[in-house]
Amino acid sequence: MTDVTKITSGSLIAADKVNGTDVYNPTGDKLGTVDDIMLDKKSGQAIYAVMSFGGFLGMGEKQYPLPWSALTYDETKGGFVVNVDKKRLENAPTIDEEDFVWTPDYGRSVDKYYGAPTYW
Amino acid sequence: MTDVTKITSGSLIAADKVNGTDVYNPTGDKLGTVDDIMLDKKSGQAIYAVMSFGGFLGMGEKQYPLPWSALTYDETKGGFVVNVDKKRLENAPTIDEEDFVWTPDYGRSVDKYYGAPTYW
Numbered sequence: 001m002t003d004v005t006k007i008t009s010g011s012l013i014a015a016d017k018v019n020g021t022d023v024y025n026p027t028g029d030k031l032g033t034v035d036d037i038m039l040d041k042k043s044g045q046a047i048y049a050v051m052s053f054g055g056f057l058g059m060g061e062k063q064y065p066l067p068w069s070a071l072t073y074d075e076t077k078g079g080f081v082v083n084v085d086k087k088r089l090e091n092a093p094t095i096d097e098e099d100f101v102w103t104p105d106y107g108r109s110v111d112k113y114y115g116a117p118t119y120w
Numbered sequence: 121m122t123d124v125t126k127i128t129s130g131s132l133i134a135a136d137k138v139n140g141t142d143v144y145n146p147t148g149d150k151l152g153t154v155d156d157i158m159l160d161k162k163s164g165q166a167i168y169a170v171m172s173f174g175g176f177l178g179m180g181e182k183q184y185p186l187p188w189s190a191l192t193y194d195e196t197k198g199g200f201v202v203n204v205d206k207k208r209l210e211n212a213p214t215i216d217e218e219d220f221v222w223t224p225d226y227g228r229s230v231d232k233y234y235g236a237p238t239y240w
Contacts, residue, residue: 016139036136040131042131044188047132050134
């Protein structure tokens with residue numbers, strides 16, 4: 001069986017390959033790693049990348065949704081660049097609560113935090 | 121750590137959750153299962169779902185790229201519906217060769233097979 005995660009054309013990339021991609025700030029510090037992508041069900045448009053950051057062996061790790069539009073793929077770095085520094089990231093919206101429910105209000109707060117046009 | 125694959129809002133779905141989703145034809149026959157999603161790198165738009173079908177324990181299984189625009193999510197079935205019967209699927213373009221390279225020509229042939237507007 002072909003490993004679909006290896007299949008990329010010049011312009012396409014497999015979602016499985018995006019997961020695990022590093023995320024950097026513009027000065028080159030690694031902020032975290034993409035865990036998953038949130039897509040609009042109907043259009044199939046990626047709206048958020050969910051980035052994990054910090055912790056050790058999965059404990060204490062936090063997950064941050066980043067608006068897709070705030071991410072730029074940097075070929076030379078082999079990762080995404082988002083215009084936010086580590087310090088600011090510490091106060092960014094997370095989705096770590098056990099009973100987390102994604103509401104439009106929460107989505108708007110995420111988009112606002114990163115100065116991204118809102119999806120909601 | 122929160123399992124991001126469980127997080128859905130009304131309109132968003134995690135890519136990891138799409139993977140494993142069943143694909144049906146309009147008469148309700150199961151055609152296969154989504155293995156991965158191919159996204160446009162820049163826009164983050166889902167262009168193809170890669171569906172696996174047939175085989176046993178991963179042997180003899182084939183992988184078919186389906187244009188995203190040819191898929192409809194059916195809430196009652198809990199899966200995607202694509203307008204193609206099993207027989208026609210047997211001759212559909214696959215990506216199983218070890219040395220597979222995704223070219224624009226290949227992409228156009230996939231889009232044409234399903235009567236979808238071409239991405240290329």
